[in-house]
Amino acid sequence: MTTAVAAGAVEYLKTIGLTTNQSGRGFTNPYDCAFTSDGRILILNRCDTVRASLVRIGMMNWEEDYLGEFSRGYGRGDGQWIFPVAMAVDNSTVVYVTDEQQHRITALDTQGNFVRQWGELGTDSGQMNAPAGIALSGDQTLYVVEQGNNRVQRFTTSGESLGMWGEAGDGPGQFNMPWGVGLDSSGNVYVADWRNDRVQKFTADGQFMASYGSSGTGDGQFSRPSGVCVDSAGYIYVSDWGNERVQILDPDGGFVQLLRGQATLSKWAQDFMSVNPDERNTREMSNLTPELPAHLDTPYLISSQIEPYFWGPVSVRLDSEERLYVVESNRHRIQVYQRRKD
């Protein structure tokens, strides 16, 4: 479901991914994605408690070929993860992953080799409290959003702190459990200020520039936004997590378009259906977007029942062709959209 598609509007392209209970092809509570210069799509699989040992980064390409996976496993050892949230990839294809349980950043190469890690629980420079979103600027500066410290901290890719801004509160430059972060082509910083139901925009060194949105379900309003990214024209894409949708704002923050999700079968999902005729046949006779009883009408409950809709959109990212990837933790897939080029 989208609003009417106007010229230049964002359109659905396809869905990638498939639920899996094991390692290999498929996603397990994907939480973020990233892109390498050689065309690989990396998917960070956070994994629930039952499948915690499967925590990993999977690799695939646009054609949906599975290209392997890597991690150092679940745990507290070097390079291991407990609750990974987000990732960024640098020019050398080193991947930086936040871990909100271990209060640290882990750097691995795409063969899974440990490169470095830094951070510990605390409020001092270089320390962190529940790091969540992460983004990398063109000059290779890492921006890390700290959920627990209500701030943004900048690091070199070597882990040296370059300063920070933010504190708890709901005023300009203040945060309430922020989550995702995105950068525009000018290096400005956009933070999904999760429990303040807004997106804040800052200069690269943390000067407050603007705030977009308020609490609610209307156009331009948010419920617990989780992720944000910005395209080359300045359009802002926000995963409106609590409303189970994605909103697109113009460069001034005005509402442009709403996405509710329209997933179709990915290549991997089609493969599954082709060898499971009982499910395929009964699925084909089903209406997957039914009318629902009134007591199950919250965005969360609707998404739990209507499979094509977004459910748990935790991150939005743009690839080099400015295709929009909406990562859905609860549905173990990514829906991909793109602005129509008219």
Add this chain to the structure above:
Amino acid sequence: MSNADIALMAHLMRRAGFGASRNELEQKVAQGYESVVEDLLNPGSPNAMPDDLIRRFHVDMAEMRELNSAGAYWIYRMVTTDNPLEEKMALFWHSLFATGYSKLNQARSLMNQIDTFRRHSMGSFHTLLVELSKDPAMIIWLDNNDNHKGDINENYGRELLELFSMGIGNYTEDDVKECARAFTGWTLGNAEYMATRASRDSIWPYSRIAWHFQYRDHDHDDGEKTFLGQTGNFNGEDIIDIIVRQEASARFICTRLFQFFAADEVTEAGEAVISDMMATYFDSKYEIRSVLRTLFNSAYFKSDDPRFARVKGPVELVVGAVRLAGTYREPTFGADQLARYTLYMGQGIFQPPSVEGWHEGSEWIDSGALVERVNFVGKELGDPRNPGVQALIDRMSADVDGPLSGAAQVDACADLLGPIVLSDTTRTSLSEFAGEQGAADLREGSRTEADDQRIANLLRLLTATREYQLA
């Protein structure tokens, strides 16, 4: 404020809730017994742990795919709610209308069933039975999706009469068949696909799809039926109209409520209360709230007879201990273990042993379950760093004017844990243990971590007593 008033309020809060701290008990005694009963019966905002915080921290509770994730999610609610009777009632209905994960493979829909129980927990029994009959988890659990016009499946119709409303001996086999006919067409949306996925435990392609009720008119047998001596073109709601008017239904539901809230065994005095509850049931047009009011305000309930006359169920025990210890008040790493602990003690949430639910009372206790019960509660209450334990010791500290002997420590702990009344043998044994640990000096300026640990050690032992394991 008398000790008897405190003890009575503690009794009410153990039964209509999950226990209460001494400060809470004193506030409620000051408010007045009947006023507290009304607050319990007419809950306001639960102020429970917010969903957004739970779902952000616990990815498994966001997706709600797993059995124990759903169980722990509900336990969070029980631990943090301001409306304990609402949760206690949801637990009661889950015990009575026991629906299991094993056949469904659908935790989100089971949580939706609990939401339905909560929403109708103290309202009309008629409404609740209608909603139960429309509940998709129940429909799959008892095969009503296979109950078709001209090809009935009796499973739901039979259990509705036998286990959910009247009890065996109050209807005939023909009534069962006619009841089943009336519920033909009551199914869930995309029933064929959902049943296929449930039977295969399929999470593909994109995780579970939660269920919703659907009525298929073309599959409903609209012909004439005779049920409990009445004849008409009955649909499911008509059947429930007839069921709730039966004395057998009143006796069934009032007895079950009595056993859950008052005493495992029904004595002669208890029978009299059940009769009063049945009268209220009819006077109030089957309103559970009114029935409970009759029970809680009865002289019997307030007397010594039902005091400590129930074995705490595992979920009650775990939630009560966690509430008293003050732990798990915010999303906590490893919280999904809470659901596993109740399973180890014999009451896995969404894992009833059969459609009959759990065998309660003394059957909660066997040697394995008892060890689990004692270990869990001991771990929660034996750690002086836990905020509730700290508050309990602070409270004890405020009332002392000198070092506490072993016996004085035992008396103070038993008082603040209940108050619970210890047998002479238990009190003597605990006093000897406490005496060997040494006096605890809780006076300001004298109190040390070692003193706190002595009290916590004693609390740990007290939770192992027969007296603490009873409600």
